[in-house]
Amino acid sequence: MDDKYDAATTSPDRLPGDAASIYGEDGAIEPNFLHEVAAAVKAGDAERVRALAGCLHEADLGGLLVALEPDLRPELVRVMGHDFDFAALTEMDDNIRDEILAELPNQTVAEGVRDLENDDAVTILEDLDAEDQAEILEALPPVDRAQLQRSLDYPDHSAGRLMQTTFVSAPPFWTAGQAIDVMRDTDEEHLPDSFFEIFIVDPAHRLLGNVFLDTLLRSKSAARLDEIMCVDRRRVEVMEDREEVALVFQRYNLVSVPVVDEAERLVGVITIDDIVDVIQEEADAEVKALGGVSENEELSDSVWWTAKSRFVWLFVNLITAFVASSVLGLFEGSLEKMVALAVLAPIVASQGGNAATQTMTVAVRALATRELSHANALRVILREVLVGAVNGAAFGAITGLVAGLWFGMAGVGVVIALAMLTNLVAGALGGILIPQVLHRFDIDPAVSSSPFVTTVTDVVGFASFLGIATFWFGLA
Template structure:
């Protein structure tokens, strides 16, 4: 078997080949038995055993291991790991876990950790510190590292300036391939970034004018001018651009890295796809939690913080539920005269809410990914109306026929069928119009949409069903 074949076979089976790691992992996750072994070694105070167990693990696996421990035991585990607590382990951790762990470390040790990280990862840690701890850590850093981090902190939160790496490779456009290769080979190890996929070509004003792929560089003769083999088209990211918009550009254009430019269009940094993958996951997680009113409350966050974040929206939901109850109260006499209405009311509200949630989820995600724009909003609304009418007719026929047969009242079947059709129609409109309206008003639709959509479907569902019932049946 040739070397490329062997590499391909080992890379495509998706399994961990290291036997020691296989003992610790199952389907890419730490085995419970392995975590228990580490816990027992830590309880015995056997730091050497803890280090031996963790030695085969990847930095991301060690981060997962620390997250598996109770908050009060994480500092002890970090201390027992010793030198195996690589700076990259902190970069791989959940934000809440990392913040708690950093709070337990002295500023000098935090500064030492930051010195081993890329600027963007170091900034992600520093920006979560309290102001006093932040200043203490910055004072403990080397002057050049402190200057880079302070410059990054000067940019808005969740912007390209916070996300970018300062270390990159840029060459003048008048160099040839041989000079670039000699430069890469002869530079001091600390003078160049460790990982790069593209070399940026700049003019005399340090404006990026193209990119040079490593594959083109290595396969071209030494005398070939850089300007001849560089790619002139490139995606430039303004330093103040929101990180979510940066992620959308990477996704849209299939980028591996992108140059970051300041207001004068000078090259100041680069963003790589590994950072973007983290941003995409982070933004998707936030949208999912916000749709349910959970906002930032992850499983590692403190109980009091989770309660504070969720309770606010539960109180708002309580207010909207009271509005729906008021509508029901208006038809109390109608319900008293026909018990069947009370039995069928939850069906109308439930199906309307589910239909609205389907439309709302798709709309919010389309807004977040820039798929829903001003040019296709009208077409999207018309399509959702068609979907609502078709689904409403199908569900109306089913529930109408079922209610008529069960209660032996054909008119009741007609009433609930009409109310169901109307509520699903309203649900479709609310599910698309409310997120769009909130987005146009610069309010995050992921946070607020569900409250207003649920209120709309509940109120309109009860009003249509009980109103029609009072007119037709009584």
């Protein structure tokens, strides 16, 4: 065993800052550390498990759980007991979390979520069976139960599901010194784990503004909160989609944002750490969607579920492939007379498809981030068409030269050059227009654009190349 590693992992006094030593150069958890934890869990050695994993950050503890054998994951939770941080269960994919929770008594889960921030507790509870969820909620103190139930009642992907319900608020007539004294005298369990501001509310709990902590600490003790508060504080509605919330954070460079209901009453707060997760999840979903993969697919999914989830999109692509292939049937006579056309036709279609995918990717992302709108759509379309024309001319010249030398026929080079130019321009148009049309009809362009764009480039590629060849060589 490596001496440095051994010193870092076997000392019961290991500090949280040493958590990085559990990872190897490849970013994976060190096999030796994983073996030690697994052995301690199997032996039921609670003291040893706590010495090894008790100081880990929730993200590292979550990574450790994922790396362990499935049957050892719930055992680790049981062995660590009250020292296990249930926030670690939010740091893994849904399938693994559900498997762990299914093996734990509901009472254990209730005790674990009791000390979590509201948003983390919701993440753990939201996918449980209704019966288990109700039993866990029933085991919680009434106040915690009411807050969690209210959050769970909000729609999925809404700000209400994402927010924390623990925040600091104060009336406008309080002074800065009074607010600081009240926070100092308040039990830690009634304050958020971390916060950046206090919210100023009226007697009906409607949001009036906020005072950031740095402003509060710099102000005179006698200064009233309504004199130093920011009245134009950005806010989001509780039913607002989390993608819209993420755009607010991105646009205004926020670290937190208050959540209000339809009556402008303050009901929660969303912090930047939650939004980072949202942005990552949305980016992950978009990348998967572009490949025709369900946004819910995880590496831990079963073979059957994965195959079934991908089948539909592959079937759609198969249909569009038949449509594209039918174009070849229209030029059957030309293909029989000149073998070179059959060899070169896929090159034109493939190059057009690749260029269209580049344009489509830019368009889908720009629509998602609201960078592409009615105001600049025409300019962006023109730009993409010109890019397609420039690349089409360049690759047409290169392909035409190679094809002419390959088959010893200058005419073949001219034909494929013209077809390449035509198809790359068509691909650029399809790649930019199809996502916009789908978006206009409230159809997710990330999910639906690919087969349509591919069909356009295949059909135009085959038709242009074989049509120009038929005209040029008189093969009809």
